[in-house]
Amino acid sequence: MTDSATDVFEALAHPTRRQILQDLKDGELAAGAIAARxxxxxxxxxxxxxxxxxxxxxxxxxxxxxxLYSLASDRLALSVGDFLSAVCPEQIVLRQVRKGRGAKATEAGEAIA
Structure with a gap:
Protein backbone atom coordinates (compact mmCIF):
# COMPACT_ATOMS: atom_id res chain seq x y z
CA MET A 1 0.00 0.00 0.00
CA THR A 2 1.33 3.45 -0.89
CA ASP A 3 1.28 6.37 1.48
CA SER A 4 -0.90 9.38 0.81
CA ALA A 5 1.98 11.70 -0.11
CA THR A 6 3.02 9.25 -2.82
CA ASP A 7 -0.53 9.23 -4.19
CA VAL A 8 -0.59 13.03 -4.26
CA PHE A 9 2.73 13.38 -6.05
CA GLU A 10 1.89 10.63 -8.52
CA ALA A 11 -1.36 12.46 -9.27
CA LEU A 12 0.53 15.72 -9.77
CA ALA A 13 3.04 14.08 -12.11
CA HIS A 14 0.80 14.28 -15.19
CA PRO A 15 0.24 17.66 -16.89
CA THR A 16 -3.41 16.88 -17.69
CA ARG A 17 -4.15 16.28 -14.02
CA ARG A 18 -2.37 19.49 -13.04
CA GLN A 19 -4.46 21.36 -15.61
CA ILE A 20 -7.65 19.81 -14.23
CA LEU A 21 -6.70 21.07 -10.76
CA GLN A 22 -6.09 24.54 -12.17
CA ASP A 23 -9.44 24.44 -13.95
CA LEU A 24 -11.17 23.56 -10.68
CA LYS A 25 -9.62 26.42 -8.71
CA ASP A 26 -12.53 28.71 -9.59
CA GLY A 27 -15.17 26.23 -8.55
CA GLU A 28 -17.06 23.06 -9.26
CA LEU A 29 -17.22 21.65 -12.80
CA ALA A 30 -19.16 18.79 -14.34
CA ALA A 31 -17.14 15.87 -15.70
CA GLY A 32 -18.34 16.66 -19.22
CA ALA A 33 -17.23 20.29 -18.94
CA ILE A 34 -13.81 19.16 -17.77
CA ALA A 35 -13.51 16.65 -20.61
CA ALA A 36 -14.52 19.30 -23.17
CA ARG A 37 -11.42 21.32 -22.29
CA LEU A 68 -19.55 17.43 -10.35
CA TYR A 69 -15.93 17.77 -9.27
CA SER A 70 -14.41 20.23 -6.81
CA LEU A 71 -10.86 20.94 -5.77
CA ALA A 72 -9.86 19.65 -2.34
CA SER A 73 -7.37 22.50 -1.92
CA ASP A 74 -6.66 21.83 1.75
CA ARG A 75 -5.42 18.34 0.94
CA LEU A 76 -3.15 19.64 -1.81
CA ALA A 77 -1.76 22.45 0.34
CA LEU A 78 -1.14 20.19 3.31
CA SER A 79 0.53 17.45 1.28
CA VAL A 80 2.84 19.74 -0.64
CA GLY A 81 3.47 21.91 2.43
CA ASP A 82 4.41 18.92 4.58
CA PHE A 83 6.82 17.70 1.92
CA LEU A 84 8.44 21.12 1.48
CA SER A 85 8.74 21.58 5.23
CA ALA A 86 10.53 18.25 5.53
CA VAL A 87 12.83 18.82 2.57
CA CYS A 88 13.39 22.57 2.90
CA PRO A 89 12.85 23.56 6.54
CA GLU A 90 14.47 26.91 5.82
CA GLN A 91 11.41 27.75 3.71
CA ILE A 92 9.41 27.99 6.92
CA VAL A 93 11.85 30.54 8.29
CA LEU A 94 11.84 32.48 5.00
CA ARG A 95 8.02 32.63 5.03
CA GLN A 96 8.05 33.94 8.59
CA VAL A 97 10.66 36.57 7.67
CA ARG A 98 8.60 37.63 4.63
CA LYS A 99 5.45 37.86 6.73
CA GLY A 100 7.34 39.97 9.25
CA ARG A 101 8.62 42.29 6.52
CA GLY A 102 5.12 42.53 5.05
CA ALA A 103 3.69 43.47 8.42
CA LYS A 104 6.44 46.07 8.97
CA ALA A 105 5.90 47.50 5.49
CA THR A 106 2.17 47.74 6.18
CA GLU A 107 2.82 49.45 9.51
CA ALA A 108 5.25 51.86 7.83
CA GLY A 109 2.70 52.60 5.11
CA GLU A 110 0.06 53.33 7.73
CA ALA A 111 2.45 55.60 9.58
CA ILE A 112 3.16 57.55 6.40
CA ALA A 113 -0.50 57.82 5.41
Missing amino acids: FSASGPTISRHLGVLRNAGLVTERRDANRI
Whole structure:
Protein backbone atom coordinates (compact mmCIF):
# COMPACT_ATOMS: atom_id res chain seq x y z
CA MET A 1 0.00 0.00 0.00
CA THR A 2 1.33 3.45 -0.89
CA ASP A 3 1.28 6.37 1.48
CA SER A 4 -0.90 9.38 0.81
CA ALA A 5 1.98 11.70 -0.11
CA THR A 6 3.02 9.25 -2.82
CA ASP A 7 -0.53 9.23 -4.19
CA VAL A 8 -0.59 13.03 -4.26
CA PHE A 9 2.73 13.38 -6.05
CA GLU A 10 1.89 10.63 -8.52
CA ALA A 11 -1.36 12.46 -9.27
CA LEU A 12 0.53 15.72 -9.77
CA ALA A 13 3.04 14.08 -12.11
CA HIS A 14 0.80 14.28 -15.19
CA PRO A 15 0.24 17.66 -16.89
CA THR A 16 -3.41 16.88 -17.69
CA ARG A 17 -4.15 16.28 -14.02
CA ARG A 18 -2.37 19.49 -13.04
CA GLN A 19 -4.46 21.36 -15.61
CA ILE A 20 -7.65 19.81 -14.23
CA LEU A 21 -6.70 21.07 -10.76
CA GLN A 22 -6.09 24.54 -12.17
CA ASP A 23 -9.44 24.44 -13.95
CA LEU A 24 -11.17 23.56 -10.68
CA LYS A 25 -9.62 26.42 -8.71
CA ASP A 26 -12.53 28.71 -9.59
CA GLY A 27 -15.17 26.23 -8.55
CA GLU A 28 -17.06 23.06 -9.26
CA LEU A 29 -17.22 21.65 -12.80
CA ALA A 30 -19.16 18.79 -14.34
CA ALA A 31 -17.14 15.87 -15.70
CA GLY A 32 -18.34 16.66 -19.22
CA ALA A 33 -17.23 20.29 -18.94
CA ILE A 34 -13.81 19.16 -17.77
CA ALA A 35 -13.51 16.65 -20.61
CA ALA A 36 -14.52 19.30 -23.17
CA ARG A 37 -11.42 21.32 -22.29
CA PHE A 38 -9.08 18.57 -23.52
CA SER A 39 -8.44 16.78 -26.79
CA ALA A 40 -8.19 13.45 -24.93
CA SER A 41 -11.14 11.06 -24.92
CA GLY A 42 -13.80 11.11 -22.22
CA PRO A 43 -12.64 7.80 -20.73
CA THR A 44 -9.06 9.11 -20.53
CA ILE A 45 -10.20 12.21 -18.65
CA SER A 46 -12.35 9.99 -16.43
CA ARG A 47 -9.26 7.97 -15.51
CA HIS A 48 -7.37 11.18 -14.71
CA LEU A 49 -10.26 12.30 -12.49
CA GLY A 50 -10.17 8.91 -10.76
CA VAL A 51 -6.48 9.31 -9.98
CA LEU A 52 -7.11 12.79 -8.57
CA ARG A 53 -10.06 11.50 -6.54
CA ASN A 54 -8.10 8.53 -5.17
CA ALA A 55 -5.31 10.89 -4.12
CA GLY A 56 -7.86 13.02 -2.30
CA LEU A 57 -7.19 16.08 -4.47
CA VAL A 58 -10.74 16.38 -5.82
CA THR A 59 -14.14 15.53 -4.46
CA GLU A 60 -17.15 14.52 -6.46
CA ARG A 61 -20.86 14.76 -5.95
CA ARG A 62 -23.75 13.59 -8.05
CA ASP A 63 -26.43 15.93 -9.32
CA ALA A 64 -29.02 13.85 -11.18
CA ASN A 65 -27.07 12.27 -14.02
CA ARG A 66 -24.03 14.57 -13.74
CA ILE A 67 -20.89 14.14 -11.66
CA LEU A 68 -19.55 17.43 -10.35
CA TYR A 69 -15.93 17.77 -9.27
CA SER A 70 -14.41 20.23 -6.81
CA LEU A 71 -10.86 20.94 -5.77
CA ALA A 72 -9.86 19.65 -2.34
CA SER A 73 -7.37 22.50 -1.92
CA ASP A 74 -6.66 21.83 1.75
CA ARG A 75 -5.42 18.34 0.94
CA LEU A 76 -3.15 19.64 -1.81
CA ALA A 77 -1.76 22.45 0.34
CA LEU A 78 -1.14 20.19 3.31
CA SER A 79 0.53 17.45 1.28
CA VAL A 80 2.84 19.74 -0.64
CA GLY A 81 3.47 21.91 2.43
CA ASP A 82 4.41 18.92 4.58
CA PHE A 83 6.82 17.70 1.92
CA LEU A 84 8.44 21.12 1.48
CA SER A 85 8.74 21.58 5.23
CA ALA A 86 10.53 18.25 5.53
CA VAL A 87 12.83 18.82 2.57
CA CYS A 88 13.39 22.57 2.90
CA PRO A 89 12.85 23.56 6.54
CA GLU A 90 14.47 26.91 5.82
CA GLN A 91 11.41 27.75 3.71
CA ILE A 92 9.41 27.99 6.92
CA VAL A 93 11.85 30.54 8.29
CA LEU A 94 11.84 32.48 5.00
CA ARG A 95 8.02 32.63 5.03
CA GLN A 96 8.05 33.94 8.59
CA VAL A 97 10.66 36.57 7.67
CA ARG A 98 8.60 37.63 4.63
CA LYS A 99 5.45 37.86 6.73
CA GLY A 100 7.34 39.97 9.25
CA ARG A 101 8.62 42.29 6.52
CA GLY A 102 5.12 42.53 5.05
CA ALA A 103 3.69 43.47 8.42
CA LYS A 104 6.44 46.07 8.97
CA ALA A 105 5.90 47.50 5.49
CA THR A 106 2.17 47.74 6.18
CA GLU A 107 2.82 49.45 9.51
CA ALA A 108 5.25 51.86 7.83
CA GLY A 109 2.70 52.60 5.11
CA GLU A 110 0.06 53.33 7.73
CA ALA A 111 2.45 55.60 9.58
CA ILE A 112 3.16 57.55 6.40
CA ALA A 113 -0.50 57.82 5.41
